[in-house]
Amino acid sequence: MRAKYLKPAILATIYIGLSQWSTFALAQNADASNLYKRGLAATCANCHGTDGKGVVDGGMPLINGLTSEQMLTQLKAFKSGAREGTIMPQLAKGYSDEQLEIIANQLGKK
Amino acid sequence: MDRRHFIGNSAAALGLLAGFSGQARANLQKAEILVIGGGYGGATAAKYLRLFSNNTAKVTLIEPNASFVSCPLSNLVVGGSRTLSEITTPYDNLSKRHGVKIIQDSVASIDTDKKTVKLASGKTLRYDKAVVSPGVTLMMNSIEGLAQANKAGVTLQAWKAGPETVALHKQLASMRDGGTFAISIPEAPYRCPPGPYERACQVANYLKQNKPKSKVLILDANQDVTSKGALFKKVWAEQYAGMIEYLPKYNVTAVDAKTKTVKFEVQDDIKADVLNLLPAMSAGEIAVKTGLANANGRWVNVNFLNFESTAQKDIHVLGDSIQIAPAMPKSGHMANQHAKVAAAAIVAELSGWEINPAPVLTNTCYSFVNEKEVVHVASVHQYNAAEKTFKTVPGSGGLSPAPSTLEGVYAWGWAHNIWADSLG
Ligand SMILES: Cc1cc2nc3c(=O)[nH]c(=O)nc-3n(C[C@H](O)[C@H](O)[C@H](O)COP(=O)(O)OP(=O)(O)OC[C@H]3O[C@@H](n4cnc5c(N)ncnc54)[C@H](O)[C@@H]3O)c2cc1C
Numbered sequence: 001m002r003a004k005y006l007k008p009a010i011l012a013t014i015y016i017g018l019s020q021w022s023t024f025a026l027a028q029n030a031d032a033s034n035l036y037k038r039g040l041a042a043t044c045a046n047c048h049g050t051d052g053k054g055v056v057d058g059g060m061p062l063i064n065g066l067t068s069e070q071m072l073t074q075l076k077a078f079k080s081g082a083r084e085g086t087i088m089p090q091l092a093k094g095y096s097d098e099q100l101e102i103i104a105n106q107l108g109k110k
Numbered sequence: 111m112d113r114r115h116f117i118g119n120s121a122a123a124l125g126l127l128a129g130f131s132g133q134a135r136a137n138l139q140k141a142e143i144l145v146i147g148g149g150y151g152g153a154t155a156a157k158y159l160r161l162f163s164n165n166t167a168k169v170t171l172i173e174p175n176a177s178f179v180s181c182p183l184s185n186l187v188v189g190g191s192r193t194l195s196e197i198t199t200p201y202d203n204l205s206k207r208h209g210v211k212i213i214q215d216s217v218a219s220i221d222t223d224k225k226t227v228k229l230a231s232g233k234t235l236r237y238d239k240a241v242v243s244p245g246v247t248l249m250m251n252s253i254e255g256l257a258q259a260n261k262a263g264v265t266l267q268a269w270k271a272g273p274e275t276v277a278l279h280k281q282l283a284s285m286r287d288g289g290t291f292a293i294s295i296p297e298a299p300y301r302c303p304p305g306p307y308e309r310a311c312q313v314a315n316y317l318k319q320n321k322p323k324s325k326v327l328i329l330d331a332n333q334d335v336t337s338k339g340a341l342f343k344k345v346w347a348e349q350y351a352g353m354i355e356y357l358p359k360y361n362v363t364a365v366d367a368k369t370k371t372v373k374f375e376v377q378d379d380i381k382a383d384v385l386n387l388l389p390a391m392s393a394g395e396i397a398v399k400t401g402l403a404n405a406n407g408r409w410v411n412v413n414f415l416n417f418e419s420t421a422q423k424d425i426h427v428l429g430d431s432i433q434i435a436p437a438m439p440k441s442g443h444m445a446n447q448h449a450k451v452a453a454a455a456i457v458a459e460l461s462g463w464e465i466n467p468a469p470v471l472t473n474t475c476y477s478f479v480n481e482k483e484v485v486h487v488a489s490v491h492q493y494n495a496a497e498k499t500f501k502t503v504p505g506s507g508g509l510s511p512a513p514s515t516l517e518g519v520y521a522w523g524w525a526h527n528i529w530a531d532s533l534g
Binding site for chain 1: 157158161162447457458463464466471488491502507508516527531534
């Protein structure tokens with residue numbers, strides 16, 4: 001232990017540095033994880049539109065009127081087989097529950 | 111423990127990190143990102159690079175065509191129930207709405223050492239990241255006489271939608287009643303596994319209504335129908351009985367343009383009135399020329415986390431050109447999905463973040479069996495870190511139970527949405 005060598009000014013710098021560092025790390029993680037979530041939700045966009053905004057009267061069911069909660073309920077019903085459909089029951093089974101939750105949170109009406 | 115030493119090091123590390131973060135952010139904004147090819151992969155990549163970077167990345171798309179003509183649904187144009195304009199989308203929303211710089215030109219060569227591309231017009235552009243999605247090359251030399259037959263206009267491929275799509279319909283329209291239309295299919299992998307079978311249905315649908323004495327021959331180099339087999343065979347038996355004949359293991363080796371005769375590896379020659387011969391395919395020419403096609407000299411091996419070529423750093427390859435993961439089709443839907451994974455990975459990398467360790471892809475392919483009824487195949491592909499590839503999720507995905515008009519509506523819905531998602 002040689003703590004006695006440390007001058008208060010240096011200590012202060014270090015603490016500021018550390019707190020900046022952790023804020024930065026957190027921000028970086030938040031930005032990165034936000035990007036991952038957008039990427040996951042974008043797997044739905046081919047059929048339901050970029051950011052869930054589908055082509056109106058385009059022939060595909062529109063999903064952007066649903067709240068996140070409603071969307072998650074539907075996705076889970078497709079996954080369990082409680083709700084029938086053409087493609088959705090087959091696709092929903094390919095996602096984990098956590099992934100479905102992220103998708104519903106990303107695309108649900110804000 | 112020597113605390114001073116510890117503190118000294120971490121302070122240095124903090125400084126470095128802070129410097130790096132600033133640098134990384136600047137990297138994202140400064141990097142020259144060139145997207146080569148504005149098809150399903152490239153157009154989507156250009157748009158999503160802008161979206162995922164919150165419109166800060168500099169993205170330039172290089173594409174020779176003035177507008178985008180969709181291969182999906184182009185079989186309906188061959189069959190005559192739809193027009194080319196219905197499947198054509200302009201490129202300008204990518205620039206107007208998303209700030210993508212568009213250069214109407216084609217890339218003649220890529221210098222991977224200098225990190226530059228040379229355009230056909232002669233201009234040279236620098237890149238920090240290149241995204242290459244040039245589709246497929248039709249290997250005309252894999253069938254003797256095909257290049258000449260094609261040049262003479264005797265055979266058409268119409269496997270890149272556009273003028274040939276319309277011309278093939280015209281050939282069909284001028285065929286005599288009682289004539290034969292023959293389509294040949296190369297060994298898999300090729301662009302769009304169910305595409306040729308869908309085309310046979312669309313041609314038969316036209317002939318049934320207009321020239322009912324005619325025949326459709328499917329000459330398949332594969333052992334059996336490569337996609338939606340049971341569904342297609344049922345349709346052929348029920349809707350096109352006596353009209354469509356399916357011949358598996360028929361590998362075309364040569365064509366005589368004068369007599370419209372096709373030769374095979376094993377079987378006797380066959381003559382037809384309209385020949386639609388699909389040769390073997392490889393990655394798009396620019397990918398092959400640049401030395402990216404390191405899988406059998408035909409397809410491009412990529413790292414599936416970011417679609418970076420394993421042959422060249424900072425070149426990301428998408429769509430039909432790649433060496434596929436197991437059960438991954440060469441489809442427009444899939445190319446669009448590749449693009450989003452690659453775009454997110456490039457944005458993460460240039461921002462100094464770890465790239466998503468668990469990307470996901472989906473696929474859906476709709477096939478029209480007549481002008482209204484459709485069957486689909488769907489799948490979900492999760493990244494498998496242990497095997498470094500995408501794998502379909504057991505129990506997910508599947509086929510339609512039978513053709514339906516509801517799925518016909520969804521198929522158009524899919525098309526309108528994917529065009530808007532890629533280009534709108
Ligand atoms: C008849 C048919 C039906 C199909 N149906 C479906 C379907 O229902 N669903 C589905 O998902 N998929 C379908 N497909 C498959 C789909 O079209 C392809 O998988 C998809 O186009 C692949 O996307 P890509 O970006 O790899 O290539 P493309 O979409 O072909 O794009 C390549 C682009 O690169 C450009 N390019 C090439 N070389 C250069 C260069 N040197 N410089 C600049 N630009 C260049 C080209 O001009 C082109 O625009 C079908 C295909 C066919 C032929």
